[in-house]
Amino acid sequence: MELRAKLQAATKEAMKARNSSRLSTLRLIGAAVKDREIAARGSDGDGTLTEADLIAILSRMVKQRQESARAYEEGGRLELAAKEEEEILVIQEYLPRQMSAEETVAAIDKAIADLGAEGIRDMGRVMAALKERHAGQMDFGAAGPAVKDRLLA
DSSP, X not given: OOXXXXXXXXXXXHHHHTOXXXXXXXXXXXXXXXXXXXXXXXXXXXXXXXXXXXXHHHHHHHHHHHHHHHHHHHTTOHHHHHHHHHHHHHHHTTSOOOOOHHHHHHHHHHHHHHHTOOSGGGHHHHHHHHHHHSTTTSOHHHHHHHHHHHHHO
16 A cells, blocks of 8 residues: 555544544644645646655654654653654654664665775765665664765775
8 A cells, every 4th residue: 555545544543543642643744745745846846745755754754753852851851752752653653664783784785885885985875875775764874874984994
C-alpha cells in the first residue's frame, strides 16, 4: 500500500477508535504533507509528492521532535518530552526500517567501493550516493563522520 494511503487509513482508524493523541499526530503529518504539496505547486510543479518526498517529510518531523524532547528534558518539562516521544513513535511507524550500525558501515563501504572514492574530496559524492540509496533508512548525522573516517583511513 502506498504511504499516503496508509496515512489516510490510519487517520480514519484513529478517528473511529477515538484515539486523540494518535489522531493529532496523524493530522500533523497530513498538514505537513499538504503544506509541501502547496509549495511544490508554486514552484512550477504539479504538486504531487513522491514516496521519497513523504519519507523526507516524516524524517524531518522525527528530527524536530527529538530536538524538542531533548530541550524539554533539559528544561525539566518531562510531560512535554513524553508527548514528543509518543509523537515520534507514531511517525516512525510510517518510515522504513532504520539500518543498524553494522548495516550502515557496510553501506558506506559499498558506496566508497562503487564510486572508487579515495580521499576526503570524494565525501560529497559518497554522501549523495548514500542519500539516494538509503533515504529514510540511515541516520546521516552519524553516517557523515563515519564516511569521513573511512576516507581518511
